[in-house]
Amino acid sequence: MIQPPAGWYANPENFNQVRWWDGTRWTDHVQAAPPPGPELAIPGLAGSTHLAAARRSSGSGVSAASGTGFGLGIAAFFLFGFPVLGPLICVAAIVVSTIALVRSPLGASRKNKIFAIVGLVLGVIYTLMALIWAVTGRM
Known part of the structure; x- marks a missing residue:
């Protein structure tokens, strides 16, 4: 050889x-x-x-954590009004998206960061919506 x-x-x-x-x-x-x-x-x-x-x-592509955070953010949009399940999905979107952003390497693709940021923003918005619904008695 x-x-x-x-x-x-x-x-x-x-x-x-x-x-x-x-x-x-x-x-x-x-x-x-x-x-x-x-x-x-x-x-x-x-x-x-x-x-x-x-x-x-x-x-290239989107990391598993960024994609999962994004998917949970989209799920939060549809499910935030469900008791227990909705707020859990919203918080999970925040946690997973934050992990994706913190652990992304310096040379990570822009698309990867955008997916994580969108998942984080959706998680925060719909966590607040779930809290508002809970406080006003809609849940």
Whole structure:
């Protein structure tokens, strides 16, 4: 089997780092990965996974937390008037959307942040609506 030449390659255990490949095995030397650019092959892995490809796939679309927060915000719109269930969904939209915003990486897509913000805003609005309905006796 032909081994890649010695050099810095994407760390197969952490795609945010590069690791030194001495030509035959991985060493313990690691450092932060360079900014996205040309693809870096990972020696020793079948299929030659690339750092740039991994970054492209992880940066596109909407994260699970942002999508869930957004979905809960939309559900809050329809269900805020239901006793117990409505307020729980509203609060869940706030919590999940906040987690999505706090945990989103610096390079997260704009769409990802927008979904989380919309879920958060809907959660807050319909939590207040549920409180108003509860106080006025409509629930």
